[in-house]
Amino acid sequence: MPLVDGVERLGVLAVRTAWLDGVRMRRSRVPAHLFAMLITSKRAYSDWLAARTRTATMRLPAEMLRAFLPPRTIGSSRCVSTAVLEPAYGIAGDAFDHSVVKNILHTMILDAMGDDLTAGLTTSVAMAAARNARRSGADLADVVGSVDQALAQWLPDSFCTGVLCRLDAETGALRWVNCGHLHRC
Template structure:
């Protein structure tokens, strides 16, 4: 049996060996598990709609995110332990890449000790980084996390999307987008600099490949301006110009926002989009971010005589801001009733009051909307992006 010292040496040798960079995931898991003196480990990745945890091996079965201990670890981002059927224990550890939830890691050991947990957490951290680095070019990860074929417009748009969740010690931003395999023109983006969270939600006209291309160009123009150091008004103008130049017959509505997470100053521009919602102290602050409507992005903006406006407000610690597309509020239940703004806000408020993490609150909300639809299908794209300002207590 390896001692702690030899385990450290084996792990160091693995990391120092350039060959590990080309290993497939199962081989890397096996080598790391032996190096850390663990009995066995299995990686489970969450599917695209966050309903199932899919094992990356043929010797295990998928498990539901709702209704399993593994799913509990995923939902709460916390350790869960149970007795294994073959003896010993199984520790379920969340696989996290920063704030992004990838799935869970099952670590099987003869007994639960502090050393086992430390090594299991180290393995989970290492594998999360490996998965993130490889899934952009290894289709095996994508295939494992899809439950049905994806339409071409959706394939194109998803290539542009960032991780579902990003964050740091001051702020977290998380998003969901449905229908997962049949997207038309909805898209989102979020990113972090040293002091600022940047978010974008766009909704392109139509529901076809041209709509997806419109959103893709809007996101690309937004990122290009942002990475060149543009301020918010210049960034908005860059997107307008790009769409008017390259896709003059297309347009999209959008909310583009920047949050200074040191001070809580929120700046945003609303281009023909539903107004963002502000939830504070478990209450919806009615019309807090409501402003006079402006033209959609693209050619309509070029025809307007008025310049784009940028709005500002100060957030308070714990505030949650929701940016969404009208596919959310205009979704209909099986009884043909609108899901509506009040029901939407009420769900988020109850999730906040229950202490749910932001990514979990959105996961459950979008499933609630989908499950209430006839046939489980939305009539239009539905996107929600929520960010929460949570500065450290001074």
Template sequence: MEESESGGMTAWVPLVDGAERLGVLAVQAPSLTPAVLRRGRALATLLAMMITSARAYQDSLVRRTRTNPMALPAEMLRAFLPPRTIGTGHVVSTAVLEPAYEIGGDAFDHSLTETTLHATVLDAMGHDLASGLTTAVSLAACRNARRTGADLPELVECVDDALARWLPDQFCTGVLAQLDLASGTLRWSNCGHPTPLLIRDQRLLVDAMRREPDPPMGLPSLLAGRQRQTHEIALRPGDRVLMYTDGVTEARGADGAEFGLEQFADYIIRATAAGELAPETLRRLIHSILDSSTSRLRDDATILMFEWSRPPC
């Protein structure tokens, strides 16, 4: 809330679709009585539902939200992406992907069932339409296997088979994970990708999820004949897990130096200590990289972070 320049007061009410923040609504009135705030929240809820529904088929709404032309690979991949934030009372998963208009091969996916959070980060070889196609096929294979009840090893195998069949000259790195919501047991497979990070009690546990990675997904993995490995770790309530692509740690800051793994983790830790919600943490983190005129991304940058808390018995 703040005083309005034209007199009266202004309240900023969040527009929220489930766990995803779409924007804010300014409510102006001579005085912000409980009735005014109640009507403002009701209007914000209605507007959020209208925006969520309309943006799926109304190009006029999409055009108004864009500030630059979108490259074809980015247009294709963003059509596949889920909401940036999903969650329940016991887990929240949130992600960002930049640059918004020029991504080539990065993508993320997350979904919930009654018992499990599924989370995936992918990075295809190259920065052209072929890399976008590779990631799109990988995402589709993940979802197809997941929706038929495939376990994690079978899911990775489905991506290998799909790429080998349809795009034999392409490959894709990634981390595919499944979190049991009741127990906090996290299982994952690392296919040639940067090691996920675990933050616990406001500390980075550097080697907690470090395992020897398997080869990237695709025909080369099938030809290698190496069995995929599935890893497991028990999370504690309040743990945050970060899955990311190397474009994040290779980003250049205002001083020209690489953002780096330590600075990346330190930002998340400080935000956690300040009680910042996970979606807001990632929003501020990516803007800290992008907003400076001298900062720049050398590659696509994707971050997916989820936080687990134990359900009541």
């Protein structure tokens, strides 16, 4: 049975039965829902769950940045957004953010220069500044301005590229800003 939190797939629960009918399917869904709620409620602060899902030692920059990432999958009745970072244990300045407010999907992909703790700090500051501006109702241009201002104030020698998007899931209108990438024809 799938373990699901909203639209995020958490895993699969194996259920063994001699035969499968509608009643057994419904009964199997109950423990799957309970396990999904348990995982979701504990993973934010449980080192035990984090340790059980890892297959390698995570470097400090990746550990720090992963603490700030939203769930990999979010959504509403109108849209779903999924993001994954690879290589999972080698990230330093790479990050994503996404949020759904009413029928507006906000997404962001960031990449700070370098592969060290400074890159992780740069991305973390950029993500926090963007979230702060977005949550205050800023439009895309003002979100970008907030990120620029925060990086100039706190990490003036660092550089971060990004793509920020807003999708109106009702109308299909997409607005996006490309930051720090060279224009190519």
